[in-house]
Amino acid sequence: MTQLSVAAPVRLSIRGNVVRAVYPAVLVGAVILIAWELAVHLFNIQPYLLPAPSAIVAEFGKSFSTIASAAQITTIAVIGGALLGAATGVIAAFIVALFEKFANTVLVLVAILSCAPVVALAPIFNAWFGATSLMSKIAVAAIMVFFPVMVATTKGLLSVHPLHRELMESLSASRFQLMVWVRIPGAVPSLFDGMRVGATLSVIGIIVAEYFGGTANALGVLIANSAALSQFPLTWAAVAAASLLGLVVYGAVMLIERLVAPWRFTPASR
Template sequence: MTAAAPSVGVPLPPRPGRLLRMGRTVRYYVPAIMVFIGVIVLWELAVRGFGMQAFILPAPSAIGAALVENWGAGRWPLFEAARVTLFEAVGGLLIGTTVGLIVAFGIARWATARDAVLPFAIAANAIPIIAIAPIFNAWFGITNPLSKMMIAALLVFFPIMINVTRGLTQVEPSALELMRSYAASDWEILRKLRLPNALPYFLTALKVATTLSLIGAIVGEYFGGASNVIGRVVVQSASALRFDVTWAAILLGAITGIAFYLAIVALERVLIPWHSTVRGEHPG
């Protein structure tokens, strides 16, 4: 009897299902990419064709040149500005998320807390951020990054609190009844039912909160702060009529926001790979 030959590990081709999902994802983003390229081309042609002045609308090529010129040096070092602004936004995201989670768990657990806290939370969300920014700068220090973090945290708090509260409370009645029929404790219901149900809600709110935190940080910077931040670069370059730098700073802020958002999307893929938003079930 001869011994069986040892099997050699051969990489298997990707499963058809995975290839199908990848193709669907590519098709989903291709129209947006094509529209973006078309807008850039038309923008460049319009500026050159109509001879627009830079203070009205600089050409994309001029904005790109300003971004390269001021990337790490010059009067407005844009990379350093993006790094500091991102630091403020991340700090605000952490503060706002922490407070939002604490309040959400309290509201979901006690009806009295909901009646006491929710009106104040709604009122805080209704305050225009442009009105509260100078006050926070005065409270925490105009050059202190904490003032920008608190402005960002105020924007982040509400969507986190509302979405997590919904996730904790809007569970399937049949699943809740089943767990209670097995005499599950409140802690077991929270750990095995409410938290898994709330996780997609939380990550959805977190994706919204990333952009809100960046907006809050930049708005706070606009009203004063260190010179090496995106908000101050926008103000100072516009005052010096360097609108190519102004647009470059705006572009860098947008790129930073997209990167921040995609980081949460990657986290979502790790934490809830079973959810429809992760499996690539895009609309259409």
Template sequence: MAVVLPPIVVGVVVVALWEAYVQAYDIKPYLLPAPSEIWAQFRHSFRVIVDTSRATGSNALVGLVVGLVTGLVAALVAASSRIVDGLLAPIAAAMNAIPIIALAPLFNSMFSTTSSVPRRLVVAIVVFFPVYVNTVRGLRQVPEVQRELMRSLAVGRWRFARTVQLPGAIPYIFTGFRVASSLAVIAAVVAEYFGGRQNGLGSRITSAAANTAYPRAWAFVLAACVLGIAVYLIAGLLEWLATPWRRGSGSTAGT
């Protein structure tokens, strides 16, 4: 409760001040709609919001899984070879430097406008970097004493990775996973914003804003926030279930 209450209180205060500011200064909806108007639109469009959130969540989930698996495999290979790491690290950094707004239109032109592949590819690319970097860092935290012991026992490279490196890297892997889970929703919404199938939150935000339905557009933004928080909390729950030895320690690894 001590962890949950402060952000709730801050959120309530911010919303109250927001509502008071809009009402006091008669701010026009196209500049900043009142929270009460946004909430009214959220309730009115709830079914549409659920459907579009499902589409965006699907794009985010598929891209997250692809980026997670690719990042883990690449990190395992890189951690076992400095040469491979030297090749992969610049590629990963370059992928991370590419803005989403540049990737989305390019992928939409490469694939069919009715396909979800471009959006999922964008998510996978965005997810790859934090997973790769944190996993490589975790895999290299093995003390030299343990490495020497494994060599003396003639333990193979992949067995060493499976029995020693991966268990020790789990906190780092989940740190990357938590970061990636938030980025996945952001990437999916932004990718939807730049064309393609009109079935996601990003495309609905674009459509509502283009039709000057600004409270409705903000209602879809609110839905995107809720979806992002939900995905992040699920990632945290999976980490909690997978690392029982860390419960109550309050420690987190890497960023």
């Protein structure tokens, strides 16, 4: 009985926090959509310039099967790119963290490399893996995810509290033990910070890479083809689907973070 009486307020508190976090974004989004709809009708904006949200929603429902089929292919590539980029980023971060003296130099080099237009590599990857191969798209997304994950995780691994380091040294802990018991738990929040950034970048990378060639029913190809045929409501509906995919991937990362690092969401951690 006591457990139930304690659990109920906790659930209500979590639900209230979620509502307070989501409500402002939903309200602002609703205001923007209403203003958008009114502006299109009041100023008689042509569909090829900017279709009304109602027209986009209608086209989304009309072409749902086409958009859903294209989204499936793109989603597979996004997940593959995010997982590959995150895995390689974490491995690289561990290697860099083992050599602390050179870590700052490596991070500077990584920052310089991350400034390069990664999506411009899409035609090269198409030549390597094939224009219709998912791997050519996954490679672009993986590189875009790699940089934020690697940098954030490395900084997390290197951010060891001096007291914790002294305690481990007083216990004659090895570098491996310091990594396992101090560095990795402390770097988990930083890893997910990088993953949240990488989640949205992976969708952008896949969509842009699909512009340079892809399977006939991918979202990027659908956007490019429908725009070329002046089917702008369909174009915007596919763009909306890509945006929704980005939100879903971002939400999935946050959900995993809540499961893996629940202490970040407790009132004491804020």
